[in-house]
Amino acid sequence: MKTIYLLCIASILLLASCGLHRTTYIAPIPNTPMFGHDSEAYFNAAVSPTHFDFQGGLSFTNHIGITAGRFYSGSIRNSSELGINFFTQTKTNICLATTFGWGQTKIGNYYTKPFNDREHTELHVGYNTLFVQPAIYKIISTDNGVVRVGLSLKYALNNLKEYSYTEYKTNTSTSADLEYERIYTANKQPFRAITPLLAVEYTRNNISFGGHLGYSYTSKINAWYKSNDYKIPSQSTQYGMKRDLYHLPFILDFYVGIRI
Numbered sequence: 001m002k003t004i005y006l007l008c009i010a011s012i013l014l015l016a017s018c019g020l021h022r023t024t025y026i027a028p029i030p031n032t033p034m035f036g037h038d039s040e041a042y043f044n045a046a047v048s049p050t051h052f053d054f055q056g057g058l059s060f061t062n063h064i065g066i067t068a069g070r071f072y073s074g075s076i077r078n079s080s081e082l083g084i085n086f087f088t089q090t091k092t093n094i095c096l097a098t099t100f101g102w103g104q105t106k107i108g109n110y111y112t113k114p115f116n117d118r119e120h121t122e123l124h125v126g127y128n129t130l131f132v133q134p135a136i137y138k139i140i141s142t143d144n145g146v147v148r149v150g151l152s153l154k155y156a157l158n159n160l161k162e163y164s165y166t167e168y169k170t171n172t173s174t175s176a177d178l179e180y181e182r183i184y185t186a187n188k189q190p191f192r193a194i195t196p197l198l199a200v201e202y203t204r205n206n207i208s209f210g211g212h213l214g215y216s217y218t219s220k221i222n223a224w225y226k227s228n229d230y231k232i233p234s235q236s237t238q239y240g241m242k243r244d245l246y247h248l249p250f251i252l253d254f255y256v257g258i259r260i
Contacts, residue, residue: 025158025193025247026077026107029212031067032199033057034137034148035087036095042208044257063088067099079105093139103129119169126162131155137199145204154195160188160221178230186223193218197251208259214251
């Protein structure tokens with residue numbers, strides 16, 4: 001039981017830390033079903049005071065299954081994904097699979113700089129995702145349970161629908177009058193993400209313990225910015241373009257779930 005508690009605490013701390021104030025793209029934890037046969041189902045979930053996260057899937061045949069995932073943290077981050085998984089298993093229990101799917105993410109945050117309550121940032125981001133995720137994994141059956149070890153590579157084409165990032169500083173901590181502001185905006189445009197991932201899971205008596213380790217590589221977006229300095233009017237209304245995409249690249253999580 002001590003191991004279960006440690007895994008749950010680690011998951012909560014890692015997942016709850018995703019609300020970075022300038023994060024445009026947060027790589028969702030890829031759903032790795034690692035099906036072995038038909039009529040197989042799994043469900044993993046994590047809950048903290050700030051979010052709810054789950055992943056699940058169901059195989060209909062020996063070669064086809066569906067997957068679903070949901071991350072909800074109010075306006076800070078709200079992500080959903082659906083996928084269809086095609087898999088085949090060899091006689092050596094090595095499996096090949098590919099998932100095709102769609103997702104949607106919205107990120108919003110209001111942030112005040114620590115020890116300086118005059119400096120603030122506001123972020124609003126929204127994008128849809130189409131992805132393909134090939135995988136190879138091995139299922140090892142033992143007297144004490146079943147071990148699954150897999151590698152996958154997720155390629156995601158994200159279509160940016162909304163992007164607004166504002167930095168501003170007020171004259172005093174209680175005033176709404178601005179000293180300066182810088183506003184970043186971006187038009188609708190695509191950006192890509194490639195995520196290699198290692199997945200490990202141990203199941204015994206239908207209870208699963210597992211984890212993911214990965215890294216997400218992303219392309220940039222063209223964001224326009226406007227700068228207004230209200231203390232020095234001559235420096236106001238400066239315009240420019242910046243190739244930018246702040247993202248949370250690392251994926252590390254531990255989970256507890258069921259597999260039947």
